Amino acid sequence: MTDYVRHALKVKPTQDEYARQTFTQSMRTYVLHDVANGMKTVYDRKVEPDFEKRNARKPKDGPEVHKALKDETLFKFYSSIRCNAQEMAFRSVIPTLERNFEATNRKAQALARSTEKAAGSLEINPSFEVPHYVAGLDVHLMPGGYDTEHTRDDVTQGALYDNGISVFSMGLFGDELDDIGTTISKFISTKYPDFEPARILDLGCTVGHNTVPWARTYPNAEVHAVDVGAPGLRYAHARAQSLGKTVHFHQQSAEHLSFEDESFDMIFSSMFLHEVPGKGIRNVFNESHRLLKPGGLMLHMELPTNDMLEPYDSFYLDWDAYYNKEPFYKAFRDMNAKEVCTTAGFGKEKFFHYIIPSLGFFGEDAVVKSIDNQSGQADENTGRLSDGINWFCFGAWK
């Protein structure tokens, strides 16, 4: 449901629209819990033993599991329901957004002008060329992608993302779809009480839902955020203004940023890297290294990389690369996070990764306890959107 859109740009669905959103959410819950568990049972009881009989060993990685499981009826059932539910998450909110198209745009413009609650800013570059890997793709089956504009100064694709993700996330993204930012900023501020970043930059912020928690956690920091999609940035700016949080949004590619060398104390991203091609990811890390002050922190929340996971869990998370229009997803997950950081200039010994229990799901105490309880081991709940989720993040100090 669109219940997790909790700010001034919220749109009200009719009862029928709401019922459709609720149905879509239930269908996602069903496929990601019941059907996914059934598929794992088929794998454990049938597919893996058969594979072992034929090859005298177990599958060694995600692609081998995928190949072995592909012809199973339950895999086909799982994949087909997941694809349909993914499309429906966005389609179920479109009628509400269409009905509110003009009103939402007017409201966003008014919020952008208002300085009543916050003093954020927005910089849209009219000659900016959106990278082909964003412009040429309806990524994760979101109609129109991040950059389509339906009218002048349009926010619609931002609204589509915010409302669609509200249905998609089944409550696991938290009260304001901000659980990742809220959880990780709580973890970092508790673990490093002396780290007081004066300037923070969020890369690939979309509608800024995981940017705002950093402004809440570090109220004295100047918070900036970049994205390539103008509609999301306009929406993000209006959203942050309505929530009374000052954030400065810029239309820029994280691969080539205009900020000065050593001008940030912290660079963050969430769910961003897997949407960028491999060469672009390396540019993002080089830019992060350039922009950080010595002693600064680079921190990326992502899905765990394949080298940390059992073959079945690799297969499970890589599903999106094959069936969900996420063409760069697997290449990212096949990367070695430490190697990418060190190649960009970060010291080997400055690399870290953390696995942090969702604050919304487990509560604040669990997040704080996890500081002293980092085994470094990913498991089936790491990055997997279901009950008991743990967020994975990695990065390095400069």
Ligand SMILES: C[S@@+](CC[C@H](N)C(=O)[O-])C[C@H]1O[C@@H](n2cnc3c(N)ncnc32)[C@H](O)[C@@H]1O
């Ligand atoms: C899945 S969304 C990330 C959403 C958000 N950060 C979150 O926490 O959920 C990926 C975003 O990255 C943006 N993006 C893709 N390539 C980019 C680039 N080179 N520079 C900046 N943003 C980019 C897309 O426009 C999109 O808004």
